[in-house]
Amino acid sequence: MTFVRRAALFSLLLGITFLASSSTQAQSSINWDSLQKEAVELFVQYLKIDTTNPPGNETRAANFFAELCKREGIEHQVFEPFPGRGTLWARLKGNGSQRPVVLLNHTDVVPHSPEFWSVPAFSGQIKDGFIYGRGAQDMKSVGLAQFMVMVALKRAKVPLKRDIIFLATADEEAGGLHGAGWFAKHHPELLGKAEFLFNEGGSNMVDQSGKVLAVGVGPSEKTPAWLRLTATAEPGHGSIPRPNSSVNRLLRALNRLLDYSPAVQLTPVVEQSFKALAPLLPPDLAAKYSNLREAIKDPAFARMLEFDPGAKALTRNTISVTMLSGSNKVNVIPPVATAEIDTRLVPGEKLDRWIAELREVIKDDSIKIETVLAFEANASPIDTDLVKAVADVVQRRYPGAIITHPVLAGFTDSHYFRVLGVHSYGFSPFVAPGRELGGGFHGNDERIGKKAFADGVKFYFDVIERLAK
Secondary structure, eight states: OOOOOSHHHHHHHHOHHHHHHHHSOOOOOOOOHHHHHHHHHHHHHHHOOOOOOOOOHHHHHHEEEHHHHHHOEEEEEEEEESSOEEEEEEEEEEOOSSSEEEEEEEEEEEOOOGGOOOSSSSSOOOOOOOEEETTTTTTTHHHHHHHHHHHHHHHHTOOOSSSSEEEEOOGGGGTTTTTTTHHHHHHHGTTSSOOOESSSSSOOOTTTTTTEEEEEEEEEEEEEEEEEEEEEEEEEEHHHHHTHHHHHHHHHHHHHHHHHHOOOOOOOHHHOOOOOOOGGGGGHHHHHHHHHHHHTTTTHHHHHHHTTTTHHSSSSOEEEEEEEEOOTTTTTESSSEEEEEEEEOOTTHHHHHHHHHHHHOOTTTTSSSEEEEOOOBBBBBBSSSHHHHHHHHHHSSSOOOOEEOEESSOOOHHHHHHTTTTTEEOOOOOOOOOOHEOOTSSSSEEEEHHHHHHHHHHHHHHHHHHOOO
């Protein structure tokens, strides 16, 4: 999943560190020192499994979890609908008095450039208090922490009102069609009419002194609308320019898109996201964040949001030109030129309306616009037992910290489950000042603090126990 690091005020507030601490709810029968040590050891093993997508090979990760399930006596199944693209489902049974909760994670990781890493990307090396490896942040750390919560619940024989379903899926980094998308379509019955789902995408705030300011429970995200633009025209020799060649026409269209700024769209879930941050701001700014729809009428405030990349991305649709293709020879004017653009839509936007808007901007009806990937933009409510459970645990651990509701500029697999009626949220149990948390998300030397990871297992346990016991 793609998170955008932000430098401006809104970006600083949302752009974020992850957190954890000791659990007052942990069962006395759980030896937490031993379990956290075991979690680190298993996490290192997990990081050594190369699940770079493409090609994925996520069955390796599914089998890793399957072996652990066998060892712990946890009910499980591995699905491999496409060669090498395995997904694991596992379950702890509750008494059925409340609907299940799903712990969703993806096992694939993005490619890396070895020459820019100080350690091998699939070594799981521990150095200077950090655990290194592709997936350390996105999101093998969360997946392993979720699994250890299952282990702790089972070993301690914690009575559960809800089934706990662990779902480790393939292909999220390429849209999830071979993983979560396939599972939600073909095996919704294995979700048991789940009520809640935890996924990546939460964001927590902690200052440099270690004081926890906020823990995020993310109810929504922007949705991708990846589009392909194709221009066609008569080919020819490069020595005789053709003003209306396919390449030239495509470039004119792209230039119009680059010069275009979509209108502000203040959807309720985005307004709610700003409002939740207000208690952390100076009074004058807090008043504006509390009533974003009115505040945006102030030209100075509107300019502030315009120059903050994070805030701008959440308050309007966005366009990024990412892929271009034309001739395969320098002296040939090609008959076809294509571009792929990564557009992201605010929750509630309709794809057909957005494409019609782009056609108006391009002003060339001969250019074909095709959809490469698009999902429905959706959101979950924030007044639920899941949000209350997180809030209760946070207040015990971090008195004075608030709950925020960040909306991701990127996207996750949660949308596949929201359309099935499962209230789905981004949440991270890892919290520490930035210098202790780690970094390298989708970048070089991806790593997470060893202590932040180990403590996160305990934090996650408290939340799930509070929700399901």
